[in-house]
Amino acid sequence: MAAAAGLMRSGTLLPRLAASVLLLAAWQALALSGLLFRDVVPPLGALAAGLWGVLADPGFWGNALVTGGELAAALAIGGALGIAAGLVFGASAFIAAALERWMTWLAPTPKIILFPVLILFCGVGPGSKIAMGAVSCFFPVLLSTAAAVRGVDPVLLRVARSFRARADQILVKVYLPAAVAPMLNGVRLGFGVALIGVLLAETKLSNQGVGFLVMQAYARFDMPRMYGLLIVVVCFAAAINVAIGHAARRAAAGPIAREN
């Protein structure tokens, strides 16, 4: 409520609502006009029914749990490796000079092409999906952790050294608190690509998970269900995105807020 009132005061709520209504009306007009196949652009009523059909289907939640588990494992593995490598890259200028450029160029290469090889390593089950997500999120987490470590105010480091802090104390007391906000931002980026990696892998080869459900709906030409699934995925991605972004902003504001 408070957020809505704030938007109202700043004069953004009304235009945003109007834009949303406009877009939905344009969709409905396109659906009813018959210019495109009715099945491909279903009217809003059919979309809502499709979305409800997905949410009310207990089978969906079972598959969502599978995908969620794969995603969590992928983030844990890829994120931990990315943070560890990022700390090394950030701390050592020599290693960064030797390898970071390659990492920057490797980061955007399409990871899905590794899927056939990952199947060989990790099997056709959830293992290869987890590996796919982990490989995807490793790079953005590495790069933003390295940048975050380099962005730590050198004064903080000098203070820590003049107090004769050990390396592990510097890591825990200086680097991690000072770099946590940009690192969380990296995790946010990593989450996005890990989600894509896991779901695309599921659409390519799987017998469970949300990606599998999408392909099933495609094979049956059940467009409202496919839209329903995609809407759920986009909402889930947006919600996690906002949550991590919020945590990052709070972490960034934290030390200053505590000082005041």
Next chain:
Amino acid sequence: MRQTAAPLLGIGLVVSLVLLLQWAIGVGLVDEYTVPRPSEIAAALPRLVTEEHVASRFMVTVGETFAAGALATLVGTALGAALYRWPLMRRSFEPWVAVLAAAPLVLAYPLFLVLFGRSSLTVVVIAFASALPPVVLQTVTGFAAVRPVLLAVGRSLGMGRAAEFRRILLPAALPSVFTGLRLALMFGLINVVGVEFLINLGGLGALINDLSERYDLPGTWAAIGVVVLVSVCFFATLDGGERWLRRRG
């Protein structure tokens, strides 16, 4: 000395990893039915050229990437300029663009298959749709970051809207327009190769899919190597190009 030593170390590390792998497979530490010997992978490379037409597949992928990237740059820059020009539109639609930029659009590829058929058009449309939102956001941010004092000078010189756009806004926002172009080509290549692989159609992505479905392991690894090399060269060129432009500007 340090500047030249570090990149050399990087290359040396990669070479020694390859040699280590060759040795590990040779003595049976790594299963050769999972990872072929690097020498076998290298031996598969000529086959990719003569039998799998890697050159023409490369041209297909690059063509689709540039089509999607150019389209996303044109449309995205125009939309971004429009959102900047009409603040009400920006307030209304920017959140939607941000949602689209964060949404995993490529997942909707079965939907695009239904809409456009299993053709190059589908590949280009998906890559275009994925690249468009980031370009729009980048352009709006670029225009909005133009220093207000420049605009004030323009107004005090009595510039009209068209002159203001051509002589102040565009030159000042040009670096971020180029960032938009880089983003468009980047998202373009990622999605083109990914979709080619997923729907097994067209260029380099489909080549990997083909070879892996034939259980041609050295070929698959060689093709993955080629794609990684192509995209690393592509991104390195974009990176270098943008830095060169920024230095000149």
